[in-house]
Amino acid sequence: MSTYNVTHLNQLESESIFVLRETAAQFERPCLLFSGGKDSIVMAHLAAKAFAPARIPFHFLHVDTGHNFSETIEFRDRFVEKLGAQLVVGLVQDSIERGTVQEETGADASRNGLQSVTLLESIEREGFDACLGGGRRDEEKARAKERFFSHRDAFGQWDPKNQRPELWNLFNGKMSPGENFRVFPLSNWTEMDIWQYARLEEIDLPSLYFAHDREVVDRNGSLLAVSEFVTPREGENPVKDTVRFRTIGDATCTGAVRSEASSLDDVIQEVAASRITERGSRADDRRSEAAMEDRKKQGYF
Amino acid sequence: MTEDKNYLEMDLLRFTTAGSVDDGKSTLVGRLFHDTKSIFEDQFEAIERSSKQHGDEHVNLALLTDGLRAEREQGITIDVAYRYFATPKRKFIIADTPGHIQYTRNMVTGASTANLALILVDARKGVIEQTKRHAFIADLLGIKHVAVCINKMDLVDYEQGPYEQVLKDFGDFASRLDNVTELTFVPISALKGDNVVERSENMPWYKGPSLLYHLETVYVGSDANHVDARFPVQWVIRPHSDEHHDFRGFAGRVAGGVFKPGDEVTVLPSGFSTRIKKILMAEKELEEAYNPLSVTVTLEDEIDVSRGDMLVKPNNQPKVDQNLDAMLCWFSSSKKLAAGSKYLLRHTTKDVQAIVTEVLYKVDVNTLHKVEDDHEFGMNDIGRVTLRVSQPLFFDTYRRNRNTGSFILVDPFTNETLAAGMMR
Structure with a gap:
């Protein structure tokens, strides 16, 4: 008899919008971490809805490893311009040149871990007191214990054993000078929810998510795209394959999957049938059992 | 396409799990995930690997929920973990709360957003002090639906006696619960899977539904307050653009009752009254708004309203x-x-x-x-x-x-x- 049913996607949407507005209200200078991946795109879409018809009251911050797919950067610039948002880019290359990080060496060297330092430097330089991230709790086991409002100390560190209890919709964003917050409006979304919502709202996504032909090498079980950042090693046979990406990150550690899915409908069917998590193709998570937790403690997204 | 249509129409059940250390809570969550095909192969392989590393005989499904390094090292759950799974009928968010350390604090946190509490009882031990504590906290936090799972039925030869004893003991105590309106008892074996997803043939004396069926069908639509209209203003939207020069929208999430365009509203604390002009979700105009929707409201008159104020109906005030x-x-x-x-x-x-x-x-x-x-x-x-x-x-x-x-x-x-x- 009740006519007040709300579908789960509507509930998630309303919850995220509430968190985005709360972030605007509780902080002086929040920013939105924008990677060009589907989660940050959906988060930006929700931010646009939350403050319409006004503009989104956050700067966008992109931490660029310099190893991004060109499609990602082109998409980012188009997207930010369409929203009329202000984009700030933090370059890992700058941190390397300043000497605040050292490039990893060795066979599986990646700039992924270095991003944390560049992120913290960008936060400090711009004076951001809160960073909105597109992280979801279903992504990874350390993220499952993350709060919506996640406190970081003056060193940008996460202390998972000493998190503030978070009840109802009452978020505590109080902090001392020098500290800051990470805010995760998409905490309760799953990968499937993101895809379904993108289709429902007709959200434009980068072409990398859809099947295309690309030269790849199979390295430690990940299909890496051959590019200026990934060159085939001895004994590796680059092959041309029809692939797509389930997550978009640094080109050196984000694996592709073989797929014919060329539309959102296809992708949704594929995700529904998949038996492997989306981060299964991320080499950065496979470094150790607690790889994500360790990176988060150091200030990772 | 029917499958997709279902997905878009699915609703959401948030539930919290409570049980003492050896009641098999993690095994039950693991079982729900496993039998609804919500564990992915790489996740399963990862916990298989670390189970071996930790010297466990069986794949330890608790490792699926215990994500932090300290938790794995000490074999305990420290913090509330949120887990997600879906069936064709519903999407579920589980707030999985630990059994011992900082127990109350975590269960209160998990229960604060839950519609249903799942309480585990060991069939061999029956209702113990902790069971009452779990029920008390669920009730205190305003949870209306409690499902008591009498677990480890396989260890009492699937007999009806221990189940009936729990019903009786819990029933004596349930009269002291103020908010719980629906109390369900399901005899299960999380380890063997009896009555978790499918009804078990081992307990023909039990006529009720399986646990999953109950979770999929329990009616929570009337839990939210749709009577007392309450709209706490969260943020004032004032676009600095020529196109929307005169726009003033009050953004927030409806905390109770129903608002419609044309409704007379009173602003607290000022006490001024006006009417709702429009209810907006981005560009879309809505015919009504209710909890838990986030919307933007515009008013007929220009009156002073800011964050922390509340819109209510003149004849129903807090x-x-x-x-x-x-x-x-x-x-x-x-x-x-x-x-x-x-x-x-x-x-x-x-x-x-x-x-x-x-x-x-x-x-x-x-x-x-x-x-x-x-x-x-x-x-x-x-x-x-x-x-x-x-x-x-x-x-x-x-x-x-x-x-x-x-x-x-x-x-x-x-x-x-x-x-x-x-x-x-």
């Missing part, structure tokens, strides 16, 4: 008071409650200062007795207090509305969240 009577759960491990100390209090979108004026009693969570002569309030303590706040709050009793009846206390020095409160 309590407005500076003196509060509340149940309080204390969370802080470093500080004890001190009558006379100043705290920050956050209620809906409003921040005020607060002083706890009196501790009326503490509740012994094991016996559920009121303790009136012990007023020391430390971590995991629950009790009834009075407070005085620096400005009047607009509130309802927690029992009537979770959104307008709840608050938190924050330490003005450390910024730590010290306590959670529920208005009486």
